[in-house]
Amino acid sequence: MKPLVSIVIVNWNGGEVFEDCLRSLTKIDYPNQELIIVDNGSVDGTQKHATIRNKENLGFAAANNQGVKNAKGRYVLLLNNDTKVKSDFLTKLVARIEKDESIGVIQPKILIMDKPTHLDSVGSFLTRTGFLQHYGYLARDAREYSREMPIFSAKGACMLVRREVIEKVGLFDEAYVSYLEETDFCWRVWLAGWKILYYPEAQILHKVGMTSKRLNQIAVNYHSFKNRLATLFKNLSGFDLILIGGTHLVIILILSFYYLARFRFREVVMIWRALFWNLSHLSDLLAKRSAAQKLRKVSDRELFRVILKPLDWKSMSGHFLRSERMLGGKHKV
Numbered sequence: 481m482k483p484l485v486s487i488v489i490v491n492w493n494g495g496e497v498f499e500d501c502l503r504s505l506t507k508i509d510y511p512n513q514e515l516i517i518v519d520n521g522s523v524d525g526t527q528k529h530a531t532i533r534n535k536e537n538l539g540f541a542a543a544n545n546q547g548v549k550n551a552k553g554r555y556v557l558l559l560n561n562d563t564k565v566k567s568d569f570l571t572k573l574v575a576r577i578e579k580d581e582s583i584g585v586i587q588p589k590i591l592i593m594d595k596p597t598h599l600d601s602v603g604s605f606l607t608r609t610g611f612l613q614h615y616g617y618l619a620r621d622a623r624e625y626s627r628e629m630p631i632f633s634a635k636g637a638c639m640l641v642r643r644e645v646i647e648k649v650g651l652f653d654e655a656y657v658s659y660l661e662e663t664d665f666c667w668r669v670w671l672a673g674w675k676i677l678y679y680p681e682a683q684i685l686h687k688v689g690m691t692s693k694r695l696n697q698i699a700v701n702y703h704s705f706k707n708r709l710a711t712l713f714k715n716l717s718g719f720d721l722i723l724i725g726g727t728h729l730v731i732i733l734i735l736s737f738y739y740l741a742r743f744r745f746r747e748v749v750m751i752w753r754a755l756f757w758n759l760s761h762l763s764d765l766l767a768k769r770s771a772a773q774k775l776r777k778v779s780d781r782e783l784f785r786v787i788l789k790p791l792d793w794k795s796m797s798g799h800f801l802r803s804e805r806m807l808g809g810k811h812k813v
Contacts (some may be wrong), residue, residue, distance in 0.1 A: 483578070485513045485570060485640070486551030491529070491542040492520040494561040497687050500530065501563050503553040510570040513557075516550055518543040528784035540636070541652035541661040548651050552671055556646065560637040562687035564593060569727040572682035576628075585666060585672025588682035589625065597621055600686045602632030603678045604790035606664065610712050610728025612663065613789045618688075631678045632670070633786035636662035637686045640700045648672055649775055653710075653768065655761065659700065660707035670787060673777035698750050705732060705754035713758065715770045717780045 487505065491498055505515065517529035520537040527533060532546050548556055555574065555657050559565070569588055577586045588602040601618035602625055612633065639662070649668040652661040666676050709732075712725045732751055739747040758765065 482512045483554040485555045486553035487557045488547035491561040493524045498561040504564040513756045516547045518547045539657035543656040562686040569682040584669045585676040589680040593685040593687045609789040633663040656707045659703045664711040668786040672775040726747040
C-alpha cells in the first residue's frame with residue numbers, strides 16, 4: 481500500500497485557473513491521497529470546493545497551517561491553486577522521497593504555464609547579502625536544470641513534506657501572513673538535519689504571478705521586507721547574524737534613502753514599517769529564534785557549503801527592476 485499523501489491547496493478567488501488545477505488532480509495516477517481545500521474568503525464561486533472555509537483572507541501561512549492540521553497523510557503536498565499537475569508527478573515525488581530518509585522536503589520541476597519551455601524557478605539559495613538567489617528563475621529549460629540537486633528553499637507553489645518534519649519543526653509562521661514563509665520553514669528543516677531536494681523528474685505547471693498581480697504591491701513588498709528580516713534574525717547563528725543580517729540591514733536602509741531622494745514616500749514608509757514591525761515584535765522573535773536554534777544539528781559553516789551561493793548581481797538587478805515596474809503602478813498604500 482502506498483503511503484497516504486494529503487494534498488493541501490489554499491484558494492482565494494482562483495476562478496477558472498483553480499478549476500483547471502482541480503481537473504488535473506483528478507487525473508493523477510497516485511492511488512492513495514486526500515484533498516484538503518482551504519478557502520480564504522472567495523466570492524467567485526470557487527468556495528464551493530472548500531473543505532475548510534474562512535470568512536476572510538487569513539493569508540497563505542495561516543491557511544496552509546489550517547489544512548495541515550486536518551491532514552492525515554504520512555506526507556503533505558502543499559500545492560498552489562494556480563497550478564496544473566502532470567499525472568505522474570506525485571508518484572515520482574513519493575518514490576524519490578521514500579528512497580532517502582534524509583530528504584525532508586522535495587520540489588518538482590515547476591514550468592511556467594503560459595510558456596512551458598521556461599522555468600518558474602528551480603529553487604532558492606541564500607547569499608551573503610541576506611537576499612535570495614532564485615536559481616533558474618524564468619530561464620529557458622535546459623540540461624543544467626534536469627539534474628536533481630539540494631536547494632536551500634523550495635518554492636511554495638509545490639512541495640512535498642514529510643509529516644515527521646512538520647511535527648519536529650512546525651510549518652509556517654503565521655505572523656508572516658504571506659511571502660518568505662516557505663524560506664523560513666525550509667531553513668528550520670535544514671537546521672534540524674534534513675535536506676531539501678529539487679527533483680526534475682516530476683513536473684508541474686504554474687501560472688506565475690496570478691495571485692501577486694491582484695494584490696497591492698506596496699503590501700507585497702512590505703511583507704517581503706518584514707519577513708526577510710525576521711527570517712534572518714531567527715535562523716542565523718550569532719556571528720553570521722551580525723555579518724549577513726547587518727549587511728542586509730545596511731542595504732535596505734540605503735534603499736530607503738534612495739526612495740527618499742526620489743520623493744517616493746510610500747516606499748520609504750514601506751521599508752521603515754517593516755523595520756518597526758520587527759522591533760515591535762522583538763520579544764516574539766527572540767522566542768522563535770530560541771526555538772529555531774534549539775533545532776540546530778549543523779553549523780552555519782556546514783550548511784553554507786550547500787545553501788549559500790555567490791550573489792549574481794545581474795540577476796538581482798533584474799529582480800529589482802521588475803519590482804520597480806510593479807511598484808510604478810498606482811497602488812493604494
